[in-house]
Amino acid sequence: MFDIQELDELICLQLDQKSLIHCAKVNKSWYEAATPYVWRTIPLWSWNKLREHVFEDYLQERYLLEQQRLEDQPPPAKKSRQRSSSKKPPPPLERWKTTKLLALSKFGHCVRQTDGFDQLLKGLDQVNVNHGQSKAPEYLVPSTLDLAHHFLKRCPHTLFGFEMTHEFFTSDELFDLALTILPRVTALSISGDPDRRTLFPFSKFKRVLTAASDHLYSLSLSLPKFQLSYECNAEAAVSTDTLEQEIAARPKRLQIHYLDSDQDWPWVWRACGQVKTLEVHSMGFDTIQFLTFGIRNSMPMLDSVTFGRNVTVLSGGVAVCEINDFQISLILSAGIKGWRAVHFGFTAYAGFQTLNRLLEPRHTATLEEFSIVRAWETYGILRLLRACPKLRKLVTIDDETHGAYQVPQMPVMDFIDWNPEAGAIEPWPCALTLETLAIKIADVPGRSMKGLRQDIRRYNGIQQQVFQRLGEFKNLKVLQLGHVARINAIKGFNRKKSEYKFANSEVPRQDKCVHLTFTTGLRKLEGLNNLEELYIPNMDHHIKDVREVRWMVEHWPRLSRLFGIGPQTDAHAWLQKNHPEISLLRKLPGH
Numbered sequence: 257m258f259d260i261q262e263l264d265e266l267i268c269l270q271l272d273q274k275s276l277i278h279c280a281k282v283n284k285s286w287y288e289a290a291t292p293y294v295w296r297t298i299p300l301w302s303w304n305k306l307r308e309h310v311f312e313d314y315l316q317e318r319y320l321l322e323q324q325r326l327e328d329q330p331p332p333a334k335k336s337r338q339r340s341s342s343k344k345p346p347p348p349l350e351r352w353k354t355t356k357l358l359a360l361s362k363f364g365h366c367v368r369q370t371d372g373f374d375q376l377l378k379g380l381d382q383v384n385v386n387h388g389q390s391k392a393p394e395y396l397v398p399s400t401l402d403l404a405h406h407f408l409k410r411c412p413h414t415l416f417g418f419e420m421t422h423e424f425f426t427s428d429e430l431f432d433l434a435l436t437i438l439p440r441v442t443a444l445s446i447s448g449d450p451d452r453r454t455l456f457p458f459s460k461f462k463r464v465l466t467a468a469s470d471h472l473y474s475l476s477l478s479l480p481k482f483q484l485s486y487e488c489n490a491e492a493a494v495s496t497d498t499l500e501q502e503i504a505a506r507p508k509r510l511q512i513h514y515l516d517s518d519q520d521w522p523w524v525w526r527a528c529g530q531v532k533t534l535e536v537h538s539m540g541f542d543t544i545q546f547l548t549f550g551i552r553n554s555m556p557m558l559d560s561v562t563f564g565r566n567v568t569v570l571s572g573g574v575a576v577c578e579i580n581d582f583q584i585s586l587i588l589s590a591g592i593k594g595w596r597a598v599h600f601g602f603t604a605y606a607g608f609q610t611l612n613r614l615l616e617p618r619h620t621a622t623l624e625e626f627s628i629v630r631a632w633e634t635y636g637i638l639r640l641l642r643a644c645p646k647l648r649k650l651v652t653i654d655d656e657t658h659g660a661y662q663v664p665q666m667p668v669m670d671f672i673d674w675n676p677e678a679g680a681i682e683p684w685p686c687a688l689t690l691e692t693l694a695i696k697i698a699d700v701p702g703r704s705m706k707g708l709r710q711d712i713r714r715y716n717g718i719q720q721q722v723f724q725r726l727g728e729f730k731n732l733k734v735l736q737l738g739h740v741a742r743i744n745a746i747k748g749f750n751r752k753k754s755e756y757k758f759a760n761s762e763v764p765r766q767d768k769c770v771h772l773t774f775t776t777g778l779r780k781l782e783g784l785n786n787l788e789e790l791y792i793p794n795m796d797h798h799i800k801d802v803r804e805v806r807w808m809v810e811h812w813p814r815l816s817r818l819f820g821i822g823p824q825t826d827a828h829a830w831l832q833k834n835h836p837e838i839s840l841l842r843k844l845p846g847h
Contacts, residue, residue, distance in 0.1 A: 268293035292366040307379060314398055314406045367411040373418045373437055380404055401433055408437060415471060417443040425460050438467035445476040447513075465527060468505035475505075475528075478513035506530040512547070516540030525550025535562040536587065537603065538578040548590035559596040559622070561587065564604025566629065566654055581607035588613040594622030602630050602654070611636040620644050627651035628664060637695075638670045645685035649692040653739045665698040668770070672721045681721065687728045694736035694791070697722060697770045722770055723780035733788045737770055738795030738820055772797035774804050787812045792820035800825040809835060817841075 268276060268290060279290040298306055370376055380403040398406070408414075418441045424430045438444070446464065503523070510531045516539065528550070539547065551558060563584050584606055588595065598614065600606050606628060613619070614636075620643040629652065637652065652664040673682040700718060726735070772778070772792060781787075790808075792799065797820070799805065805827040808815060817839045821828045831838055 295366040298367060298370045310380060310403050310407050310410075311398075313410060314403060317406070365411065365413060367414045370414060370416060373416040373441070376407065376416070377404060380407070401429065404433065405436075415440050415442045417441070417445075419445040419447070420464065421447050422449040431460065435463070435467045438464060439469040440471060441468060442471050443474040443476070444468060444472055444507075445478070445511075447478040462523070465503050465505055465524070468503075470504055470506060472505040472507050474509040474511065475507040476511035476513060477515055479515055479517070503527045509533045509535075511535040512539060513537045514539070515543050517543050517546075521546065522550070522554075525554040528555055530557055531555050532557050533560040533562075534558055534587075536579060537563075537565050537601075539583065541583075544583050544586055548586050551587065551590040552592065556592050558591060559593060560625075561591075561595060561597070562599040562601065563587075563606070564601030564630075566601045577605040578603040580605050581609050585609035585613045588619075591619075594618040594620075596622055597625035598623065598627075599625070600628040600630065605630065611639070615639060615643060621646070623647060625649040627654075629654035630664065635670065637664075637666050638673065641684050641686060642673075642682070643685070646689055647686035648689055650690065651692065651694040653694040653696060653736055665696040667699040668697050668718060668722060669699070671695075671697050672718070672725055674721065681725055681728075684728070688730055690729045691731055691786075692734040693726075693729065693732060694734070696739060697737065700769060700771070716776055719771055719773075719776040720780065723772075723777045727780045727783055730783055731786055732784050733786050733814075734791075735784075735787060735789070736791035737772070738792045738797075769796060772799065774798065774807070778804060778807060782811050784812060786814060788814045789817040790815070790819070795820060800827055802826050802830045805831055809838075 268279075271279070271293070276290050276294045280287045280294060377400060381400040416437060418434070418437065420434055424434045444464075446461070505527060507528060508530055510528055510533070512535065514537060525547075534551075534555075536547075563579050565578070584600075584604065588598075588610065595614075614623070620640070623640070623644045624646050625648060626640060626644075627649070637650075641647070641650070652666070673684070674680075675682045700722075701715065726732075770777075772795060777797075790812075799821055805818070805821070808818070815838055818831070819840060821831070821840060828840065831840060
C-alpha cells in the first residue's frame, strides 16, 4: 500500500489529525506514509507545538549561517598559548549544532492549510524561549515577524485566510509582510479603522489586490467613508489602467459588511468578473449606486445574494435595519441573469419593492433557494410558491436569531391555497422540486369552547388540507413546522432609558398553528419517501406513543433526524433503544 502514493493520499485524506498521528506511531513504514499528511493541516490545538518547531528551526538556521560565515573568514593569526584555569563558554548557538533536519525543514513543504495568517501571528507572538531544550539568550530571540517570515520560507505551499486590519496599512513593516503572503491567501478580509481616526490609503488597497493571486476565492470589505485628498485621487486615477492589467485575483465570493464611499471603484468591480455569490450587510447610498453599476456591467456570473446578517441588533428595543427595501430592490434589479438563491438576514428589511423584483419572470424561472427570517408580507411567500418551478429550498425560520421576535409565518388559508371552482387545492409548480421547507403555518381557527360539531369538523378539515398540501412535496428531505424561539411580550416603555421592557417568559408561544396527529397529519405524509429530517419543537402534536414513531420508520426509510419528541415519552425511549441511528437532537435545517 505504501508504494502507491495515490492510494496513500486517498486513505490519509479521509482521516483526521489525531488518527493520522496514531497511524504514524505504528512503525517506520506507517510513519513515512502518514507524517506528511499530519503536517498538511495545522489545527488550532497544535499551535503550542508549532511555535516550538518554528523557533527551533529558526535557531538551527542561524547556527548554520554563523558557521558558514566563520568558515568563509580567513583564519586568525596564531598567538602564544596562555594557560587558563577556567574553560571558555560555548558559542551561544553551539547547542543547536546538528546535522539532522528538524521537523519544520523536513515537512514544511507538506503544510497546505492553517487557521489563518492573523492566528499564526498571534501564535508566534507567544513563543516561550525557555521551553524544553529551546533555552536561548534574549538577544537571540527572534521577533514575531522574523518567525513569520521563517515559517513562510519553510512552508511555501501553505494557503491562508487573512484578516487585514487597518494596522497593516499604517505600518510599513506589516504591509510589506502582507504583500509577501497575499499570493497565498484564499479568503481576504479588509477592514478600515472603526473609529475613523486614520485615513484609509486608497493606493495601498490597489496594491493589495495586485499582490493577490488566482488562489483568492473570497473577498470581504468593511471600510468606513473614505476621506481622500485631491492628490490621492489623482494618483489613483493615473494608475487605474495599469493596475487593472496586473490584477490576477478573481474572487468567486464578495462580502460587503460595511462600505460607504463617494468614490467609484470600476477597477474593483472589473476584478470581480467571476463572482458568483454576493453578501451585503450595510452600504451607503452612493456606494449602492456604484455597486449596482458594477453588477450590471462586470459580474455576469453572479446568481446568489444574501442581504443583512442573522443577528438580532436592537436599538431602544427595536430591531435595527441595516439595508432597506429600496436598496435591496436596486441590487436585485442589477442582476444580469436570473437569481438562483436569495437570502435575507434579520437586519435586512424586504418589502413590496423587493417582492416585485423577485416576481419578475427572469427571476422566478431560475430561483432555487429563498430564505427570510424577518417579518414579511405573508402573501409574498404564496406568490413565490405559485411562480417558481425550480424552488428547492424555502426557509422562514431561524431559531438562532429569534429570541424576542415572532418568526415569519404564513396564514393557513394561504398555504392551503384552495381553488373553490375546481374544488381542490391549487397546484404549485414547485411541488416536485422542493427539498427543504421550514415554515410556520399560523392563523388556524381554533375549536369552539362549546365543542360544536361543525367547529370541530371545520377544524379537522383545515388540518387535513394542510397536510394534504405537504404530502404533495414528494421529494421533500427536510421539513420543519415548529420553532424553538421564545416570544417575550412587551410589558411597557421606560421613558427615562428610552427602551422597551420585555417580559421574561419561559413558555414558548406557538398559538393557532398546525396540530399534528396520526389521523389528521401523518397519514397524509405517507408519500414522503425521501424525508430525512423532521422538526416539530414547541408544536402542538400528539407524537408520544410508539405507534406514531414506528409508522414514521416504516414509511420514511431515510429518516435520520427527528427533533421535538418529548424526552419522557414512550416514543422517545423506543427510538433510542431500537433506532439509535436516528438523531433526536436539534439541527437547523438548510444551514
